[in-house]
Amino acid sequence: MPVPTPNLRNRPRGGRYGDIIESIGHTPLIELKRLSPKPGVRIWAKLESRNPTGSVKDRVGRALILDAEEKGLIRPGQTILEPTSGNTGISLAMIAAHKGYKLKVVMPDNVTPERTDLLRMYGAEIVYSEGSKGSNGAVEMALDMAEKDSSVYMPYQYGNEANPNAHYNGTALEILEELDEVSAFVAGLGTGGTLMGNGRRLKEELGDKVKIVAAEPMQGEPVQGLRSLDDGFIPPIIDLSVLDRKIFVTNQDAIIWTRKLLDEEQLFAGVSTGAIARVAMRIAGELDEGNVVFIVADDGSKYFSSGIYTRPLEEIENLDSTVWW
Amino acid sequence: MATIRIPPVLRPAVGGEREINADGENVGDILRAMAVDHPGTESQLFGADGDLNRYVNVYLNDEDVRVLDGLDTAVGTADTLVILPAMAGGAR
Numbered sequence: 001m002p003v004p005t006p007n008l009r010n011r012p013r014g015g016r017y018g019d020i021i022e023s024i025g026h027t028p029l030i031e032l033k034r035l036s037p038k039p040g041v042r043i044w045a046k047l048e049s050r051n052p053t054g055s056v057k058d059r060v061g062r063a064l065i066l067d068a069e070e071k072g073l074i075r076p077g078q079t080i081l082e083p084t085s086g087n088t089g090i091s092l093a094m095i096a097a098h099k100g101y102k103l104k105v106v107m108p109d110n111v112t113p114e115r116t117d118l119l120r121m122y123g124a125e126i127v128y129s130e131g132s133k134g135s136n137g138a139v140e141m142a143l144d145m146a147e148k149d150s151s152v153y154m155p156y157q158y159g160n161e162a163n164p165n166a167h168y169n170g171t172a173l174e175i176l177e178e179l180d181e182v183s184a185f186v187a188g189l190g191t192g193g194t195l196m197g198n199g200r201r202l203k204e205e206l207g208d209k210v211k212i213v214a215a216e217p218m219q220g221e222p223v224q225g226l227r228s229l230d231d232g233f234i235p236p237i238i239d240l241s242v243l244d245r246k247i248f249v250t251n252q253d254a255i256i257w258t259r260k261l262l263d264e265e266q267l268f269a270g271v272s273t274g275a276i277a278r279v280a281m282r283i284a285g286e287l288d289e290g291n292v293v294f295i296v297a298d299d300g301s302k303y304f305s306s307g308i309y310t311r312p313l314e315e316i317e318n319l320d321s322t323v324w325w
Numbered sequence: 326m327a328t329i330r331i332p333p334v335l336r337p338a339v340g341g342e343r344e345i346n347a348d349g350e351n352v353g354d355i356l357r358a359m360a361v362d363h364p365g366t367e368s369q370l371f372g373a374d375g376d377l378n379r380y381v382n383v384y385l386n387d388e389d390v391r392v393l394d395g396l397d398t399a400v401g402t403a404d405t406l407v408i409l410p411a412m413a414g415g416a417r
Contacts, residue, residue, distance in 0.1 A: 216389070218409065234379065246389035248409070253363050 013217035021095055024051055024058040025170050029178045029293070032265045035281060040289035043280065045267060045296045046175060053087075053094045053118070055270075055298035056171075060270040061091030063166035064155035065099065074153045077313035079104055081152040083142035086115045087298055088157050088191075104152070106142040108134055110318075135190075136233045147227040158191050161223055167197025175202070182210045183290025186280040188272040188297055189246065199242040211244040215279040217247040217272070224319055233280035247282070251319055255308050257281075258300065262309060270298040271308070288292055301302035327355055330407045338365030353396030354381060355406060361378050370408075380411045 007085070027050045032043040048056035068074040079102040082092060084097070089105040096103040103124040110131030119126055129137040133285040139158065146154040157163050171194070175182065185202055187194040199212035240246070249257075251271075258274030262268040269277075273296045280294035300309060308316055326346045331339055337400040339345055340363075343388055347362070349355035356377075360367040376396075384388050390398040400406065 214392075240391055243392050246392040248384055248387050248389070248407075 020052050020097065021062055021098060022060050023286065026174065027051065027219055029175065030267075032261075033077070033136075034264050035277075035284075036148065037229070037281065038288075039286045041284050041287050042291050043284055044179070044293045045277075046171065046289055046293060047296050048171075049269065049296050051091075051297070053091050053122075054301065055087035055091065056194060056259060056295060057087035058094075059166040059170050060088060060157060060163050060191075061095050063162040064157060064160055065095050065101075067160070067162035067165075068153060068155060076100060077102070079152045081146055081149075081154045082157065083105070083107070083129075083135070083138040083140060085111050085138060086156070086302065089108040089124060090115070090118045092155075093119050093124040097123050106138045106145065108138055109238035112302055113305055118302070129315065139233060159237060163191055163193035164197035164200070164237055167194055168201045169197075171295075172198045172201035172205075172258045176205055179291050179292045181291055181292070182206060182279070182293055184213055184290065184292045186213045186283060186294040188213060188275055188276050188295065189216045189238075190272075191235050194295060194297075196237055196242055203242070207313065211283065212218075212242055213279060213283055214246040215241050215272075215276045216246055216248045217254070217275065218250045232285065245283070247279050249278055253278055255313060255316065255319075258303075258308060268300045268309075269296050270300050271303055272297045326385060326402060328405045329355065329359060330405060334410055335369060335408060338369065339363045346387045349400065351394075352385065352401055352406065354391050355400055356383070356396070358364055380394065382409045382411055383407070384409065 015026060027047050030045045030047055032045055035043045036203060051058035065074070074080070077100055080092060080096055081104045082089060083106045084092070085107045089103070089107065092105070093103050103126050104127060105119060106129055108129040108131045116126060127141070129141040133140070142154065146152055163321045175185075175198070183203060185198055189195060189197065195214050202210045202212065254271050254275035256274070257278040258269060258271050261269050261274060261277055276294045277295070282293050284292045303309070306316060329345050329347055331343055336342065345359065347355045347358040349358050356370055360370060370378055370381055377383065377391070378413065380415055385393065385398055385400060386405055387407070390396070
């Protein structure tokens with residue numbers, strides 16, 4: 001008779017799902033003991049890379065499309081158009097392909113090649129915007145295209161409440177199921193959805209003692225191609241009052257910490273997660289005790305070609321002109 | 326005397342400098358001192374009401390001052406202010 005081994009005991013985290021879209025979410029929370037700065041402060045990584053297309057954006061992609069269907073905003077077979085440099089597009093591409101919609105994405109021409117491959121793999125059409133304008137340029141071009149073509153539907157992740165709601169009704173609840181106390185929640189600031197959705201729910205349930213902390217990319221100078229400061233862009237869904245701290249991270253530091261996660265915890269994560277972890281550790285260092293939860297937004301497979309996992313930092317090409325996250 | 330790091334879009338208004346120094350006890354005082362020395366920055370940094378232009382982010386060392394005490398955020402002599410344009414936040 002086989003003797004049960006405690007470490008291989010089955011944990012109720014699998015589940016059975018009707019299709020790949022239903023399987024989105026339910027991601028594990030992993031303790032990173034080696035990164036803890038002191039006893040009593042526990043670091044938890046929410047592994048969003050475990051979603052079907054490999055990123056947290058699967059939650060958002062699903063919410064954007066289901067919300068549109070519920071409101072009657074989209075017809076079968078219609079073309080969806082969206083400005084996205086990566087994960088949202090990849091997620092929308094998978095979901096659109098599964099549901100029979102066409103997808104056209106607008107993205108800067110200076111992203112890593114794996115993003116293009118993944119989009120094409122799921123059948124998306126890509127329109128490139130000027131790399132020097134970063135994501136601002138992609139948003140501007142997509143808005144212009146949508147205005148000129150009424151046959152497309154643009155979910156507009158930057159301004160659509162379905163985005164933060166995916167986290168308010170999903171990610172945050174999963175965290176609260178696993179932890180009775182959260183001292184800090186740290187995530188990347190892009191559209192703002194992750195921070196707004198999780199921030200609002202966590203504050204509602206745990207009060208002001210949970211700190212909501214944004215890790216923000218410091219865009220390298222080559223991608224700050226603006227004519228004036230008024231050319232800037234703030235995603236409409238962002239409400240700064242939900243945040244307790246907002247800290248920028250340079251590309252260099254983001255990459256250093258991405259490597260650190262791999263080297264010290266064998267956690268294979270993308271560059272935005274390196275930045276998020278860097279900020280999470282700073283916040284953890286300021287605490288006497290408590291749980292610090294941070295989001296692992298995606299894994300590193302889209303960044304292989306850049307060499308950041310295998311080469312010294314000084315050999316990384318286009319460090320400042322690449323949109324890493 | 327705090328250091329202010331200037332983004333490329335604003336450098337023409339400060340004689341092409343990447344970094345300048347300015348005096349002041351808080352972020353607002355320092356940015357207003359900079360605007361006095363470099364009048365071309367005033368309309369880009371401030372709105373008509375004297376508040377910070379919503380498309381400008383100002384960081385005290387690396388923290389956004391809007392999430393601290395805004396223009397009243399205290400600044401020490403060894404601190405650096407970093408001015409950055411609001412960008413749509415990377416690859417989303």
